Amino acid sequence: MRPINKGTWPTKNNSTKKKVFNDWTKAISILKQRTGLYCHLCEMKMNSGFAIEHIKPQESYPQLKSHWSNFLLICPYCNSHKLATIPKKYKENYFWPHLNNTLLVFDYEQIFPHIKPSDSLTRIQKKRANNLIELYGLRKEATSDGSADTRWIEKLKAYKMAIDRRLEYQSGMNQSVNAIVDLAVQSGFFSIWLKVFEDIPLIRTDLIQRKEFHLLNTNCFDNTLQLQPRTTNDL
Numbered sequence: 460m461r462p463i464n465k466g467t468w469p470t471k472n473n474s475t476k477k478k479v480f481n482d483w484t485k486a487i488s489i490l491k492q493r494t495g496l497y498c499h500l501c502e503m504k505m506n507s508g509f510a511i512e513h514i515k516p517q518e519s520y521p522q523l524k525s526h527w528s529n530f531l532l533i534c535p536y537c538n539s540h541k542l543a544t545i546p547k548k549y550k551e552n553y554f555w556p557h558l559n560n561t562l563l564v565f566d567y568e569q570i571f572p573h574i575k576p577s578d579s580l581t582r583i584q585k586k587r588a589n590n591l592i593e594l595y596g597l598r599k600e601a602t603s604d605g606s607a608d609t610r611w612i613e614k615l616k617a618y619k620m621a622i623d624r625r626l627e628y629q630s631g632m633n634q635s636v637n638a639i640v641d642l643a644v645q646s647g648f649f650s651i652w653l654k655v656f657e658d659i660p661l662i663r664t665d666l667i668q669r670k671e672f673h674l675l676n677t678n679c680f681d682n683t684l685q686l687q688p689r690t691t692n693d694l
């Protein structure tokens with residue numbers, strides 16, 4: 460899962476006063492600008508249709524409903540899954556893309572791009588990682604009516620695209636690093652591209668440095684671009 464940095468609480472024009480988000484949908488454009496056009500949870504690319512996720516549910520925490528720290532930018536599919544499974548009280552037992560190095564916390568299965576907790580986590584950390592996966596249905600292939608989950612379809616497409624580009628690149632076909640990373644920017648699912656190209660340093664580096672993914676201000680990489688924990692909980 461791509462880690463994000465939402466930045467400090469936005470201020471009112473030319474002042475140090477915090478912006479009040481009585482209408483929290485106003486936070487969408489700021490989050491898009493600061494973190495890119497990708498769902499903070501499933502990483503699907505969207506140009507419009509984003510929702511604001513209240514990490515601590517507004518019903519139980521009304522004082523946090525316009526609070527910057529409580530916002531994530533998510534797609535309608537992650538949003539509707541959460542609404543169906545919403546816990547009444549927030550518990551501190553999740554990993555989050557704005558707090559943790561979610562590239563260390565989450566990984567993918569071998570054959571299909573099913574997100575899973577990293578093998579290096581402890582049993583309790585795996586439980587925390589799985590809690591987030593379950594809360595937003597991040598491994599779902601189908602919706603409750605039996606039709607395919609849009610996030611899964613799009614994720615499979617991105618995965619296939621990344622694998623094909625890798626094969627072409629390795630066979631010396633005309634695939635420039637730039638063209639491959641351009642495609643990743645367009646398709647979304649950054650962490651899938653990073654996984655597929657993790658052992659090809661030229662492409663890995665370009666993926667991490669692409670401004671559209673907003674990764675260099677997340678404190679998730681050291682100065683040689685290797686992953687580093689963001690908090691003591693990440694490993």
Ligand SMILES: [Zn+2]
Pocket residue numbers: 498499500501502503533534535536537538610
């Ligand atoms: Zn999503």
